[in-house]
Amino acid sequence: MNQIKPLNVLIKGLLLFALFNLVIAAWQPGVGQLSLYNVLYPGRERLPFGENPKQSYNLSLFDLDAMFASHVIAGTPKADDEFRVVIVGDSSVWGTLLKPEETLAGQLNADNLNACGKTVRAYNLGYPTISLTKDAMLLSYAVQYNPDLVIWMTTLDAFPLEKQTSTPLVANNVEKVRELATSYQLRVEADDPNFEVKNFWQKTFVGNRRAWADFFRLQIYGVMWSATGIDQVYPSEYEKAQTDFEADESYHDLTAPLSEDNLAINALETGFRVVGETPMLLVNEPMLISSGTNSDIRYNFFYPRWAYDNYREIMTSLSQRNGWMYADLWDIVPANEFTNSAIHLTPAGENMLAENLAPYILENCK
Amino acid sequence: MALENILILAAASLLWATTFRNHGRTWFMLIASVVVIFWLQPALPIRGADFFTPVATLVLVVLTWFITTDDETRKQRKNIIILAIVAGVVLLLNLTRFVPQLQLFTASRPPQLETTLLVFLITGLTLIALSRLTRFSASILTVGLVLTIGLFLLIKIPALSLLLSSFLRTLSGQSLTNVSINDFRWMGFSYVAFRLIHTIRDKQSGRFPSVDVGEFITYVIFFPAFTAGPIDRLERFIKDLRAPFAGLTLEAFYSAGQRLLLGLFKKFVIADALALIALNDTNATQVTSTFWMWVIVYAYAFQIYFDFSGYTDIALGIAQLLGIKLPENFASPYLKPNLTQFWNNWHMTLTQWFRAYFFNPITRWLRSWQKPMSIPMMILLTQVATMLLIGFWHGVTWNFTLWGLWHGLGLFIHNRWNDATKAKSAAWATSPTKLAILNVSGILFTFHFVAIGWIFFALSSPITSWQVILKLFGVQ
Numbered sequence: 001m002n003q004i005k006p007l008n009v010l011i012k013g014l015l016l017f018a019l020f021n022l023v024i025a026a027w028q029p030g031v032g033q034l035s036l037y038n039v040l041y042p043g044r045e046r047l048p049f050g051e052n053p054k055q056s057y058n059l060s061l062f063d064l065d066a067m068f069a070s071h072v073i074a075g076t077p078k079a080d081d082e083f084r085v086v087i088v089g090d091s092s093v094w095g096t097l098l099k100p101e102e103t104l105a106g107q108l109n110a111d112n113l114n115a116c117g118k119t120v121r122a123y124n125l126g127y128p129t130i131s132l133t134k135d136a137m138l139l140s141y142a143v144q145y146n147p148d149l150v151i152w153m154t155t156l157d158a159f160p161l162e163k164q165t166s167t168p169l170v171a172n173n174v175e176k177v178r179e180l181a182t183s184y185q186l187r188v189e190a191d192d193p194n195f196e197v198k199n200f201w202q203k204t205f206v207g208n209r210r211a212w213a214d215f216f217r218l219q220i221y222g223v224m225w226s227a228t229g230i231d232q233v234y235p236s237e238y239e240k241a242q243t244d245f246e247a248d249e250s251y252h253d254l255t256a257p258l259s260e261d262n263l264a265i266n267a268l269e270t271g272f273r274v275v276g277e278t279p280m281l282l283v284n285e286p287m288l289i290s291s292g293t294n295s296d297i298r299y300n301f302f303y304p305r306w307a308y309d310n311y312r313e314i315m316t317s318l319s320q321r322n323g324w325m326y327a328d329l330w331d332i333v334p335a336n337e338f339t340n341s342a343i344h345l346t347p348a349g350e351n352m353l354a355e356n357l358a359p360y361i362l363e364n365c366k
Numbered sequence: 367m368a369l370e371n372i373l374i375l376a377a378a379s380l381l382w383a384t385t386f387r388n389h390g391r392t393w394f395m396l397i398a399s400v401v402v403i404f405w406l407q408p409a410l411p412i413r414g415a416d417f418f419t420p421v422a423t424l425v426l427v428v429l430t431w432f433i434t435t436d437d438e439t440r441k442q443r444k445n446i447i448i449l450a451i452v453a454g455v456v457l458l459l460n461l462t463r464f465v466p467q468l469q470l471f472t473a474s475r476p477p478q479l480e481t482t483l484l485v486f487l488i489t490g491l492t493l494i495a496l497s498r499l500t501r502f503s504a505s506i507l508t509v510g511l512v513l514t515i516g517l518f519l520l521i522k523i524p525a526l527s528l529l530l531s532s533f534l535r536t537l538s539g540q541s542l543t544n545v546s547i548n549d550f551r552w553m554g555f556s557y558v559a560f561r562l563i564h565t566i567r568d569k570q571s572g573r574f575p576s577v578d579v580g581e582f583i584t585y586v587i588f589f590p591a592f593t594a595g596p597i598d599r600l601e602r603f604i605k606d607l608r609a610p611f612a613g614l615t616l617e618a619f620y621s622a623g624q625r626l627l628l629g630l631f632k633k634f635v636i637a638d639a640l641a642l643i644a645l646n647d648t649n650a651t652q653v654t655s656t657f658w659m660w661v662i663v664y665a666y667a668f669q670i671y672f673d674f675s676g677y678t679d680i681a682l683g684i685a686q687l688l689g690i691k692l693p694e695n696f697a698s699p700y701l702k703p704n705l706t707q708f709w710n711n712w713h714m715t716l717t718q719w720f721r722a723y724f725f726n727p728i729t730r731w732l733r734s735w736q737k738p739m740s741i742p743m744m745i746l747l748t749q750v751a752t753m754l755l756i757g758f759w760h761g762v763t764w765n766f767t768l769w770g771l772w773h774g775l776g777l778f779i780h781n782r783w784n785d786a787t788k789a790k791s792a793a794w795a796t797s798p799t800k801l802a803i804l805n806v807s808g809i810l811f812t813f814h815f816v817a818i819g820w821i822f823f824a825l826s827s828p829i830t831s832w833q834v835i836l837k838l839f840g841v842q
Contacts, residue, residue, distance in 0.1 A: 007616060010623075053642075216639070217642065220639055221642060223643040223658070223665070224642070224643055224662075226658060227643075227649070227652070227654065227655070227658030227662060228653055228654060228658075229654060230652060
């Protein structure tokens with residue numbers, strides 16, 4: 001029997017490991033598309049996001065392939081009698097503090113709407129950061145699932161230019177954003193400091209170990225998602241959204257009046273170009289209208305009145321000019337139906353929103 | 367031990383073994399072990415406790431050595447030199463109080479030097495006092511045994527632990543408002559206590575080898591095995607320690623490296639991944655179906671195995687780099703066809719310890735009665751008492767009691783079942799296929815018995831444990 005030479009084993013092992021790293025860096029395999037969700041586990045009702053994975057059985061990662069592969073939409077072939085609605089937006093769509101069935105998508109599904117003889121099935125593709133560019137990026141993924149209608153829920157805070165690429169999901173998907181720039185004329189600064197351009201070392205298995213670990217953790221947490229149906233922490237108590245404010249009229253270093261040039265209108269247009277012929281309803285989402293201290297100056301924590309009023313005018317004008325389907329639902333939910341933020345709704349608030357959106361869905365079926 | 371602790375210790379051991387070989391190897395092991403008990407001690411909310419806890423470990427070890435060692439060995443000059451060096455290392459660690467950049471081995475800023483010197487002074491005076499009492503060595507050994515067990519109970523019984531925390535908080539002038547049983551975590555004490563009890567009992571039965579204080583300290587707090595075992599025997603350990611070490615051969619390096627890598631993989635890849643989905647107090651009440659409840663119970667069963675056996679592999683690998691062959695702790699326990707064999711292969715050094723120092727003596731004692739009880743009764747009593755004690759070793763709580771009871775009764779029932787069916791089984795299992803059927807069904811049954819037992823071990827409440835069991839069988 002040949003004797004094993006430990007030093008040779010060590011050297012060969014190191015060489016193979018180095019080679020493995022180089023192959024990974026050069027090949028950049030799209031392992032994110034492989035998923036145990038929708039195969040061993042049911043798909044998630046909303047995109048993975050979580051700051052406390054051990055309690056929420058959910059985590060934030062940047063691999064869009066893996067995120068979408070874990071979503072129920074990726075494992076649900078569109079039936080002939082399905083009227084597919086995808087909803088994109090921020091944490092109000094994703095459903096902070098809400099169980100999946102309490103979110104807007106969940107409530108629409110519970111309503112069992114029938115659109116032109118087809119059953120309405122809504123999919124929650126919201127993600128809890130506020131940026132139009134992030135939404136446009138998610139829309140570019142959403143269209144591959146053949147939606148019959150897209151609902152894009154948005155709010156003024158998604159529009160400031162500096163917020164477009166600073167959200168980690170966008171900053172870590174520079175190639176996807178550049179694709180949007182090439183194919184759909186999204187305006188992107190070539191040297192945007194928010195973009196994390198990976199060097200060769202960062203593309204190796206070792207250099208990119210965080211992403212690999214996230215991918216595996218997402219698969220493992222599928223067990224707990226299946227076992228418990230929990231995908232976020234539901235605290236028994238939380239601090240209610242602020243209703244008293246300082247007399248502060250500032251908004252993102254912008255001055256009155258707001259102009260389209262100060263806002264990421266281009267990202268909004270990109271979103272419409274991405275969905276193409278698919279009908280898309282743009283919605284100015286409900287927000288808390290405060291009646292506390294200085295509420296004559298500010299509507300809520302996010303917005304001074306002047307900025308928000310300007311924004312609504314701009315949105316109305318924009319939609320008319322471009323022929324966009326637009327619903328301004330900013331004030332349909334009373335202040336007591338908001339939870340920990342001026343845009344996070346209670347289940348009852350989501351129900352009001354669903355009731356207001358239902359007619360738009362029924363009107364847009366073919 | 368965290369990954370960085372393990373890698374640093376493995377690298378330091380490898381460096382020493384390849385560079386200095388046998389020169390100062392025992393010194394390296396002694397000093398490294400002393401430093402490591404400070405390094406691994408987690409931060410505690412009681413002021414100075416994370417420094418004085420390792421100091422207390424050392425004091426306890428030295429006192430135990432003193433009362434168990436014969437006069438002649440005790441009087442050797444080298445012991446004073448060794449004690450001076452150990453004290454010097456502790457003082458150096460204490461002096462890092464004045465150099466924050468060097469506070470690498472203590473969880474928080476070390477306390478005032480005067481307090482440490484006072485502890486040394488009291489220890490020295492105690493040693494002098496003890497040396498005058500050698501005539502009463504037998505009773506001193508009993509006192510030492512009682513004190514060690516008492517200390518162990520103080521740490522393990524929540525109510526006493528709370529009292530201890532309150533006392534220490536008062537001693538350090540801290541408020542009692544936030545006092546908690548988690549205030550005081552004595553890193554490695556469970557293993558230290560068992561090694562100390564073992565040496566005291568061996569001394570009482572005249573089997574204690576003659577060792578100097580350095581060898582004894584190294585044995586009790588040997589850094590690879592400090593936090594998670596295995597529990598070696600002194601005479602075996604000393605044999606390796608005293609054997610000439612010609613340096614690390616390639617074969618030994620390969621074998622140790624393989625063991626270390628296997629341990630790292632088991633612990634940090636498999637066990638840590640399983641930990642994300644393993645049964646715990648939170649998810650026990652969240653799982654909605656029987657199927658998934660089984661999955662998380664299985665995950666816990668495998669997590670605890672890979673975690674613990676991984677640490678054992680790591681300890682064995684690092685020790686092997688230094689020429690010490692620590693005893694095995696696990697031998698495929700989940701592949702054993704009955705509960706008795708499971709316990710002969712799970713945490714083997716602990717079960718051997720209990721067999722040697724509790725089960726066998728108590729069995730002998732029961733047999734020595736003028737009117738001995740029936741054999742089944744004796745088996746029931748000894749098995750249940752042993753397993754209850756193993757449960758208490760993990761913590762004196764209702765759930766560890768239930769876990770001990772579960773296994774004690776399981777061992778008794780297996781013993782009786784085996785007696786009753788042995789002949790029938792042998793008569794039936796006449797072909798390899800039938801033998802395999804018996805074996806596989808035994809493995810499956812034993813594994814599930816053990817896995818259900820882990821529910822008591824993993825959870826803190828008997829009510830939640832019962833609810834999990836009901837869910838497993840679809841009752842809830």
